Amino acid sequence: MATLIVHENTSPVEDAEALRKACQGWGTDEKAIIRILGHRNATQRQLIRQAYEELYQEDLVKRLESELSGDFERAMYRWILDPADRDAVLANVAIKKSDYRVIIEISCIHSPEELLAARRAYRIRYKRSLEEDLAAHTTGDIRKAWSWLLLQLLVALVTAYRYGGDEINxxxxxxxxxxxxxxxxxxxxxxxxxxxxxxxxxxxxxxxxxxxxxxxxxxxxxxxxxxxxxxxxxxxxxxxxxxxxDSEKYYEKVLRNAINKAGTDEDALSRVVITRAEKDLKEIKEAYYKRNSVTLDHAVAKETSGDYKAFLLTLLGKEN
Amino acid sequence: MATLIVHENTSPVEDAEALRKACQGWGTDEKAIIRILGHRNATQRQLIRQAYEELYQEDLVKRLESELSGDFERAMYRWILDPADRDAVLANVAIKKSDYRVIIEISCIHSPEELLAARRAYRIRYKRSLEEDLAAHTTGDIRKAWSWLLLQLLVALVTAYRYGGDEINxxxxxxxxxxxxxxxxxxxxxxxxxxxxxxxxxxxxxxxxxxxxxxxxxxxxxxxxxxxxxxxxxxxxxxxxxxxxDSEKYYEKVLRNAINKAGTDEDALSRVVITRAEKDLKEIKEAYYKRNSVTLDHAVAKETSGDYKAFLLTLLGKEN
CATH class of the missing domain: 1.10.220.10 (Annexin)
Known part of the structure; x- marks a missing residue:
């Protein structure tokens, strides 16, 4: 179950206007931004982006990028994207950094149709296919990062369109x-x-x-x-x-490692919270508590600070 | 361009009734079947199937299978299927026969979206994915048929979701x-x-x-x-x-080989005519004439006979 607390019956135009106000003048009202976008589901966020574009002839994502900074900016940027498009961005960054974990998450945790949507979004955004960029990793200097068989595995996982039914043999x-x-x-x-x-x-x-x-x-x-x-x-x-x-157990471990790491792995922490807040973050939180005897909210609050902290806690289900 | 001569403004119910009549009593009226189905596009054929099912609680495909025989039956069976579903059947037969040509045709000639539709149809029909059945070819006795690298190529082609735009680097x-x-x-x-x-x-x-x-x-x-x-x-x-x-040149060669072969390769002949009649069979016919100084219609008429011949010539653009 989701942890995101969605405020229903909101107006995309009013939200866009409030976001515009939060971005204007000297200093940005980060709290207002969190109060709005931290309580909207994926569909609402897309409608807000559209309304903002129509009202101000400006891309809200670009505006927020220029107003915010650091981990908070990166988290908000990912949050505001359509989930399939966000997957495309995550996958692209992962390929560039030779980080196979994200590739495996997208290809093995997503449903076959979600994976397909991510691949479609990748083609639209980068004008190349996801597997094309992955496979091109075999050439040049980066080749060393991944062995040929590891790459075969990743390409096979990403290009799969598994049977999605329950029937087994x-x-x-x-x-x-x-x-x-x-x-x-x-x-x-x-x-x-x-x-x-x-x-x-x-x-x-x-x-x-x-x-x-x-x-x-x-x-x-x-x-x-x-x-x-x-x-x-x-x-x-x-x-x-x-x-x-068992993706919940898997995510629990990603979170545990991210939080326990000296210096905290904010990228991993943001990724799990943002990609799962509308899906199964509740179960992941429960798995976290079971394994660590401390709530995820508490651990996150301890390891993060400022607007970034406020934003993550909002997505984790804290009402502002 | 297509060679199929589509009769517009037909009634699926009337067509279904006429087909029922053609199948009833002693002997089947093959000419009537060709006259109807040989002039309907994919959408019309699906509507006829639906109407037939509703009217007679019977699958038209099954009925035709029991009424017809030989090359004509196989050709009609493939023709009446929805194109994506037909691809799934062709691919499944090809895997069983270790015939990689059909796999390459489906994956390299189709648009990325058509290939995806074929993969989706495969999952629905067989409750396994196309690449799953292909890759399982590596095990057991059939392994000998395809080398490991050939199989890698086929799986890679089939699972690709290429960028479909014109931009090049x-x-x-x-x-x-x-x-x-x-x-x-x-x-x-x-x-x-x-x-x-x-x-x-x-x-x-x-x-x-x-x-x-x-x-x-x-x-x-x-x-x-x-x-x-x-x-x-x-x-x-x-x-x-x-x-x-150059898929047209490719198909011209498939047809030439099929026709010139001692005994004629009816499977290949039917496959090209049926899968291309609604697409680019006109250009393929032109390429055939250029290369062989004889029209494809003439060559087909010479090498085939009976209802099978009548059906192929109808799909090739002959008005009954």
Whole structure:
């Protein structure tokens, strides 16, 4: 469930006018901006952008970028974008930074249709396809960052259009649990087969296969995939499986690492809060509390400050 | 341009009733079936199917399958399906027969949105994704049919969602023409790079790269890719490039081979006529006449017979 507290029956024109006022004159009224945009859902935010554009012949996103700064600016910029467009931006930044985590999140946590929407938005924004930019990573200097097989995995995950239904084939789950076990055995990873199964099977089918694996071998496949921490391919495969099988637990860990890191990883923190506030941040908060015996709100309040803090707490469900 | 002569302002209910009549009693009135369905576009055919289902609680496709036989039945079955659904069926049959040509046609000739529609139809019909079934080809006995790299190419082509616009990057075309040339040089094919470029770049970008290749080296890339005829990967790459750069010429050759083959390849003949009759069969016919100094209608009439012949000629633009 969402943590975002949406104020219903608002007027996009009034919101646009109030945002304009908050941006005008000496100094910006960040609190007003948070009060408005921190309580609007994706559709409302798009309507506000449209109204703002019509009223002032100016892109609200650009205006906010010039008015705000630092982590707050970056968070607000991502928040105001349409979710599919935001995914496109996140993916593009991730490719440039050789950060495969975001690529795996988008391709394994999203529904097949959401992933498709992100790919469509990417094409519109960058006039290239997402997999095109990913695959072009094999050339030039950046090639070193990702091994060829890791790249194969990422491209396969991103281009998949998995069957989205619940029907599973129990016999197939059985045989592919064996294939996976053989492929992992003795650390002589047959990565091609693991990549194929993880990147093409439906979520329901993969769950069945992974459960079968656990039943047959009394150990989870993610534990069996634990290898050399420097082995990025194994890490990426484990991450993909975790994203597919239990995304809430996965996000809890991302948040925990982001908060516990010396200096706090604001990028990761913002990403999870912003991309999940309208979806399942409530469950992620519960998982966080269970694991850390402290509420996520409390942890966020402790590690952040100023407008950035106020904005995150608003998205986490605090009423202004 | 299409060759199909569409009769406008027809009534789906009247058509369904006439088809019912043609299927009833002793013997089937194939001519009536051709007269109706051979002059209806995809939308009309779907409306007829719906009307038939409502009137008689029976699937028209199933009924026709039981009434007709041989090449005529197979052609009519494919014709009556919605184009995306037909692609799904063609792709499924192709995977089972390890026939990569159809996979390349669907992925390289279709627009990005048409390819997506075919993938969506595949998921609905088979409750698995197209790339899932393709990739599963790596396992078991069928593995021998396609090499691992050939399969990588096919999966990459099928899962691509290329940028569909006209914008190109001339510098990139230049550098990738060099990459392709280096990769092909001395037959020491660096297939990974060729696969990446052919499977991810937009059609416009690929055209620019391939033209640049020709300008720089006075030979087309497809000629340079000519290798051992048993080398299926090179053949598949050549085919993909030809499908992307000049699909009419590609189809002309498919038709020529199908017609000239001892015994005629009815599957290929039907496939081209049926999938292109509503699109560009007119241009394909012109290319055929140019290359063979005989009209396609004449060649088809010579090599086929009976209802099958009558049906193909109708789709080729003959008025009954």
């Amino acid at each position: 129990a016999r197939l789950a059985n045989s592919e649990a064996d294939i996976l076990h053989d492929a992992i055995k003795d650390k002589a990873f047959n990565h091609e087969e693991i990549i194929r199964i993880v990147s093409t099977r439906s979520k329901a089918q993969l769950m069945a296969t992974i459960n079968r694996y656990k039943d047959d071998h009394d150990i989870s496949i993610t534990k069996n995939l634990l290898g050399d921490p420097a082995d990025e391919l194994s890490s990426a495969l484990r991450m993909a499986i975790r994203c597919i099988t | 001339a510098r990139l075309a230049n550098s990738e023409a060099d990459i392709l040339h280096d990769a092909i040089k001395d037959k020491a094919f660096n297939h990974e790079e060729i696969i990446r470029i052919v499977s991810t770049r937009s059609k416009a970008q690929l055209m620019a790269t391939i033209n640049r290749y020709k300008d720089d080296h006075d030979i087309s890339i497809t000629k340079n890719l000519l290798g051992d005829p048993a080398d299926e990967l090179s053949s598949a790459l050549r085919m993909a490039i030809r499908c992307i750069t």
